[in-house]
Amino acid sequence: MLRPNPIVNQPLDHPLLEVKGLELSIKRLDLIHDLVPGNKFFKLKYNLAKAQAEDHHTLLTFGGAYSNHIHAVSQAAFALGIKSIGIIRGEETLPLNPTLKAATEKGMQLHYVNREDFRRKKEEGFIKGLKKKFGEFYLIPEGGTNAEAIRGTSEILSDEDESFTHIGTSIGTAGTFLGLIQSASLGQNILGFSTLKGEFIHKEITDLSKVFGLDLSIQHQIFTDYHFGGYAKYRQSLIDFIWWFYEKFGIIIDPIYTGKMLAGIWDLIEKDFFPRGSKILAIHSGGLQGNEGFTFQTGIKLPTLSR
Ligand SMILES: *Cc1c(COP(=O)(O)O)cnc(C)c1O
Numbered sequence: 001m002l003r004p005n006p007i008v009n010q011p012l013d014h015p016l017l018e019v020k021g022l023e024l025s026i027k028r029l030d031l032i033h034d035l036v037p038g039n040k041f042f043k044l045k046y047n048l049a050k051a052q053a054e055d056h057h058t059l060l061t062f063g064g065a066y067s068n069h070i071h072a073v074s075q076a077a078f079a080l081g082i083k084s085i086g087i088i089r090g091e092e093t094l095p096l097n098p099t100l101k102a103a104t105e106k107g108m109q110l111h112y113v114n115r116e117d118f119r120r121k122k123e124e125g126f127i128k129g130l131k132k133k134f135g136e137f138y139l140i141p142e143g144g145t146n147a148e149a150i151r152g153t154s155e156i157l158s159d160e161d162e163s164f165t166h167i168g169t170s171i172g173t174a175g176t177f178l179g180l181i182q183s184a185s186l187g188q189n190i191l192g193f194s195t196l197k198g199e200f201i202h203k204e205i206t207d208l209s210k211v212f213g214l215d216l217s218i219q220h221q222i223f224t225d226y227h228f229g230g231y232a233k234y235r236q237s238l239i240d241f242i243w244w245f246y247e248k249f250g251i252i253i254d255p256i257y258t259g260k261m262l263a264g265i266w267d268l269i270e271k272d273f274f275p276r277g278s279k280i281l282a283i284h285s286g287g288l289q290g291n292e293g294f295t296f297q298t299g300i301k302l303p304t305l306s307r
Helices: 015-020 039-053 068-080 098-105 124-134 147-153 159-163 175-183 200-211 236-249 258-270 289-298
Strands: 009-011 023-028 058-063 083-089 109-113 138-140 166-171 189-194 220-223 279-284
Touching: 015 258, 039 068, 039 138, 039 147, 039 175, 058 068, 058 124, 068 083, 068 098, 068 289, 083 098, 098 109, 098 289, 109 124, 147 175, 166 175, 166 258, 175 189, 175 200, 175 220, 189 258, 200 220, 236 258, 258 279
Parallel strands: 023 279, 058 083, 058 138, 083 109, 166 189, 166 279, 189 220
Antiparallel strands: 009 023
């Protein structure tokens, strides 16, 4: 079991919030665990418990070369003293980027597959091949969303959060968004900000809710126009927002997930989306390991945790 730090909701202070009659707090999941921060702590929690209960000694998962999920699985396996294997999309490039470097430093074994093979990651035959190559393992899907993950993300909100009218989160595979919807109170509105371009996410969420038998009766809304060019893409305005947010509030956010969500929430505040008196809780889902990788890839400086 990974032991979580206490979770805090940090209220933000800004003239715009006063003018609009709003409260905005950040749920600092980025501080929940030193090795496995953010929503990944919750997404992995019951997967790790299951892997241990089933006496697995290896975790295997899939991801891109900068993936927060790959990073989180490597750190979690290290913390539990078990092995991990990362199946990485694309070819190896050296030197390793900061994400994969950190993963291998914690003992993750990397195995690169081309895009075509990577697409077969859910096929039985492909997984059989991996078992032949690596032996038995506990498989966690790419992005980490499965029934155990949603059980975990349903624990992000606590009773004290019932007073919030709106809860904002970033959406990748939607495991976090769906967990929040499962656990929110009647009258709360869950706002999801998709980091991926396109409208497919609506169908994806309907499909996932069928597969996992989820209740979508809590009010929720998905925003698909804050992707800033698409997944892992960015615009200068996003970089500027991340620096502005850091300078104003002292909180580091990332360009893939939390930056886009908070830029979205701030834009909605300016546009009077929220009725006066609304209390907004934005989930800081972590992802800060990616800031170094972003700089590595683009040369653009971002605030980072200095270690
Ligand atoms: C993985 C991740 C997400 C996306 O979570 P999903 O459950 O896949 O929607 C959001 N924010 C951060 C920081 C992440 O690392």
